[in-house]
Amino acid sequence: MKLSTSGSSQHPSRLNCLSPTLKENNSRKRKGERTRTKNDGPEKNDNRGTLKVDATVADQEITYPTDLKLLNTSRENLERIIDLLYLRPADGTKPRTYRRNARKHYLNIAKKKKKTKKQIRRGIRAQLQYISRDLKIVDSLLLKPGRSELLEKRDRELMATIRKVYSQQKSMYENKTHQCENRIVNLLQPHVRPIVWGKDKAKTEFGAKINISEVNGFCRIDRFSWDAYNESTDLKMQVENFKQTYGC
Numbered sequence: 001m002k003l004s005t006s007g008s009s010q011h012p013s014r015l016n017c018l019s020p021t022l023k024e025n026n027s028r029k030r031k032g033e034r035t036r037t038k039n040d041g042p043e044k045n046d047n048r049g050t051l052k053v054d055a056t057v058a059d060q061e062i063t064y065p066t067d068l069k070l071l072n073t074s075r076e077n078l079e080r081i082i083d084l085l086y087l088r089p090a091d092g093t094k095p096r097t098y099r100r101n102a103r104k105h106y107l108n109i110a111k112k113k114k115k116t117k118k119q120i121r122r123g124i125r126a127q128l129q130y131i132s133r134d135l136k137i138v139d140s141l142l143l144k145p146g147r148s149e150l151l152e153k154r155d156r157e158l159m160a161t162i163r164k165v166y167s168q169q170k171s172m173y174e175n176k177t178h179q180c181e182n183r184i185v186n187l188l189q190p191h192v193r194p195i196v197w198g199k200d201k202a203k204t205e206f207g208a209k210i211n212i213s214e215v216n217g218f219c220r221i222d223r224f225s226w227d228a229y230n231e232s233t234d235l236k237m238q239v240e241n242f243k244q245t246y247g248c
Contacts, residue, residue, distance in 0.1 A: 051242045052214040053222075055231035057195045057205040065185035065194075065206070067178075068120060071127035071169055072106045073187055074162045075099075078134035081159065084150055085141040095137045102130040124173055131166050161190045191226050213238045215246070 063069070079099050086094055109115060109123040138159070141147050151159070161184065168180050184190045185206055195205050211223040211231045222238050223229075 049215060049242070049246055051239065053212070053235065053238050054214075055209065055211045057197060057209050058207045059205055060186075060189060060192050060207040062186045062189060062192065062206060067169060067172070068106065068109060068123050068127065070165060070185065070187070071124060071131060072102075072110075074165050075102055075127055075130050075134060077158055077187065078131060078138060078162060081151065081155055082134060082137055082141065084155070085138065085147050090144075091141070095140075097134055097137065098130065102127070121173070124169065128166070128170055128173060131162070135163070135166065158187060161187055164190070193226050193228065195228050211238070213242065215242065 079097050082097060105123065105126045109119055165184050168183060172178060172180055183194065185194055186192050192206055195209050197203065197205050208224055208226050209228060210221050211234050213220050213222055222241065223234055
């Protein structure tokens with residue numbers, strides 16, 4: 001039913017029964033304004049789009065690192081390098097590395113399902129002693145002319161990594177701690193760092209930490225770092241990049 005407000009014969013009570021919305025629309029019509037309806041669509045807004053941000057860790061395909069396993073791998077590589085540097089005719093008797101005893105000591109602890117802290121510390125101390133002995137042998141062989149040329153670039157870089165691992169593990173053993181700056185967890189990928197994430201499944205993950213922003217199904221990596229960082233510091237930068245890219 002269409003209500004009319006024109007004419008002097010209209011009953012006053014009919015005007016009073018009009019809803020406030022109808023009264024406002026009638027007032028706009030008299031002023032020449034256009035009444036907004038549902039078919040007109042949403043109001044025009046300069047702001048548009050939705051920005052989603054999240055941080056995660058891209059896991060590296062490495063074995064789960066432990067101090068004992070890392071030291072054992074370092075020792076085995078040192079023994080391999082000693083075999084490369086040693087020349088039987090010129091060096092005479094080969095230096096003793098006690099590799100069989102070192103392997104036996106490692107397996108006695110590694111094969112146990114439940115390891116006590118005392119057993120782990122004893123195993124770490126033994127591996128540190130073997131590594132220290134092997135490093136002295138390698139240094140003595142490298143002093144001889146032409147021996148450094150026997151090592152490839154990969155082995156030279158591996159030697160530098162093993163020295164850092166030995167220094168870190170020795171410092172943590174003496175100070176009775178499990179934390180150190182720029183801790184190495186893998187010999188072949190020394191750039192990988194442990195990222196404490198706090199998840200129930202894995203509280204610590206190993207890989208690169210990335211901060212991602214997603215717009216309309218497209219993802220953009222805003223930050224990529226091998227070191228741990230606070231992702232909340234990137235929020236302002238991500239919002240400004242969104243405004244600069246999409247203009248809103």
